Amino acid sequence: MTTTGFTDSSASQLDGSGFPGFSEDVPLDLSGITEGSERALLARLIDRTFDDFADTAAAVGYCSHPIRLVGHSDTVDPVTGEILSSFSSAEAPLGVLYRPCGNRRADVCPACSRVYARDTFAMIKAGLTGGKTIPDTVAANPLLFTTLTAPSFGPVHGPRARNGQKIGGRCRPRDKTPLCVHGRPVGCMAIHDDHDPRNGTPLCDDCYQWQSAIIWQWWAPELWRRTTTAIRRAIAARLGLAEHHLRQVVRVEFTKVAEYQARGQVHFHVLIRLDGPDGPGSPAPLDGDQLGACVRNAVTGMIMEAPPVDDHDQARILGWGTELDVKVVRDGNRTDDPDRPLTPEQVAGYLAKYATKDANSIRPVARPPAHLARLEATARDLGRRALRHDPVSPYRLLGKWAHMLGFRGHFSTKSRHYSITLGRLRRARHRYRQLVARAARLGEPVDVSQIEDQLLADDVETTLVIGSWHYQGTGWTNPGDEALAIAAAARAREYGQWKASKINNW
Template sequence: MTLATRNQVWTALPPVQFDEERPLDLDLDPVTERQLVARLFSRDFDDWSEVLSRVGFCANPIRLVGRSETFDTRTGELVRSYGSADEPLGVTFTRCGNRRADKCESCSRLYAADTFQLIRAGIAGGKTVPETVADNPLVFATLTAPSFGPVHGTRPNGGRCRPRRDTGHRCDHGRLTSCMAVHGDDDPTVGQPVCADCYDYASQVVWQWWAPELWRRFTITLRRVLAHHLGTTPARLGEMASLQYAKVAEYQLRGAVHFHALVRLDGPQTPEGFAPAARAVTATVLAALVAQAANAVRVTAPPVHGDDPARVLAFGAQIDTRPVRTSRRTDDPDRSLTPEQVAGYLAKYATKSTGDTEAKDSPHLRRLEATARQLAGRAATVDEDGNAPYGLLGKWAHTLGFRGHFATKSRRYSVTLGQLRRARQRAQARIADANRAGTRIDLRQLEAELLADDADETTVVIGSWTYVGSGWANGGETALAVAAAARAREYAQERAQRRKGQTVGEWER
């Protein structure tokens, strides 16, 4: 790509204050480069770039045609009308909404931001959640999968791998089961089995298939353990306390899913929720109860096929539970683990998926996926009770057997993603109306109104829309959208660090 073309691309993207002269490094094939240049010098580039900005530089926007009208529910008056024919390109573009960073960085960042606000509100209040929740006991828990065979890994302070303590021992396939090497983070052997033929691939796929059920049983067991600790029955626990949680799932390098969760103890259930917690249970006590419940959970998985054994599934031995208020960061023990750090951590992993693991393209992960497909092909259609427990396993082979949601929360942990999205839409409408009227508004003062339920709406939208496709017209337009999203991310990071009073040099370190 020529320097002139690079400069044209640069001016079409959001400016970055800390490095305005740095050109975009676009690695394009000749066909995509010609498509990109054609778009840059097209007559309707300004209209296209406006659409690109309006969808937040989404990499795979949805294209719709149709019309909608907004009416005042009290008077029946037509408030506004909108149609795709009014758009400069004759089509309405909307975000794809994909949470996976490997599919759409822009929508993934928006999903992570919403998840951050959702999680943080349940920790420190805000977004209609009272700040008193900050005084309730809170535990950060990590529940891992069990071992399906020794794998290579990194160790703290540059320690040796040592997946097994005994040295010199060989497995049935003649391979050493020990490793005395020091692996770096970028070592391709990290997460790979010491002996792939000994590794129990089938059990890992089955465990991941039933991991959502393990989590459900864990929440039930935790309520029972808490009720026993408080000297009441599970049925009457709501009269004394309420457990709320938010969790995300993450893939380890070995391709196994584990859960990160925030567990909060509230007081008695009320219509509003968020009651002060009983003093009888501190965060330290709650951490112990969470660990007790996680260690007690068991799920009996039925055989996948006639020759397959039944399995009793449980969480792994590496269960970590720690009070958020008094714990220390593992990467910096001298610094406290703050609510913002926990919320950011969970939001980050909420946007990850098996795609982040598949990118390493290791033989181990390919074999896991192949095992999932093989088991799906041999799975019995129905069991003796007429159920098909593994009927959809093939559909989830690309996720290595995990069929659960990557981010979930209990009903009263905090606000919902739907509320946050509706609030954003309402805010955008308010901003548009204020711009047309030439007035200013303070959205912070309208937060409660923006987050209110739909029952309080005074307008109704009636429309008819037709789906016409997804994505941009060609690879050149997609490359521009992806590059713009990356530059927007850098700019947002720089602004965020500037607000914190840090220099760019500190941020880059």
């Protein structure tokens, strides 16, 4: 099986005839549709534009909030100046050109976030096992799966492990229940499950360091940047090299995603790979355990000073939390050990899943938890204080990121040479669609398994597209269209999961 963000070489082996969602007895789930949307869908059937909508929805991958464009474009041969083809939005099925919104957040657009997750999975997996322009020999390089957490800003409620299980233990058991300075218990004998609304909430709101929690969140991207430098220095020291000579012997590559914890702080899941001097796939001078020791030393010793917000604030010393987890996925000697708890595919899927989430992933839609609302309010207040104190303060944009609880970093990042870029995968998918459309017009078959190198080629296009396009708006103009697109996207996800399960069982 070849898993990519734009093609699947096993698709020809599955016609979908066994998928239960293709049956007429299993309609799309429109149980939550409003009366107005239902009338709009009926209007589509009456005026016979439903087929036009269906074609448009399929073209944008059942995006929930597609972008509407009006205009025209010409495809020109750059050598002769000949116009090879022309296209106008008036020729589109609905008279407007619809394009996918491309939002990575699953709570905003399930369809586009799924595409983003698949691209992220392909990008991560290529850096683990090769493919997509990365040599297969990269599968032998040492690899770590590391989780870095935020420090504690005060005790909070949450599930606790017991007897090897993630839940079942008491929250904060105490033989005697002493009180904090504000008269509240410092212990909790409750057993919280994963869905307990108290998870992440402080035992005492007045003891909790709300401002420090936001300041740490604001500087978390910079803390990670400095940590990568510290890891390289630790490796250089272990090899007895000067830091500026390190790239002549070894290269450190990584990819990471951020995930919000129930208390509102992000933690980072990171894949760290060690390559030789010639890049991905070249032999590394350390094994996984030695690399893990360097990472632990760098993380535990990493601190940085955060400046005060204003004259009424103070500087803070920031570092990582004590819950550091460093697992060796590969040690550089074997890659086929069935007793290892992690596989590259598992890790890639895990990281891709979290790449589509943000702060909203821990916010119930109906009623956000009070502690998250207070963190957001604290971020806005600190941003206002920073602006009053100094217009060029490093915290001047903190209020803008209050909805993210102060975190301003990208949720998915990678080092330059870890793997293929997401942009290159998007270009390949665009070329693939063009190739399929051309083959359909000419009645020619397309052998997907034979064209991957052509799709991923980083060459210059042989044609020039000149056009004039204008933004008309975002979203479906018919209220029933969005409901149907979301339902169709859900069915497409079900089909994708069904197809993957069939392939994996072969």
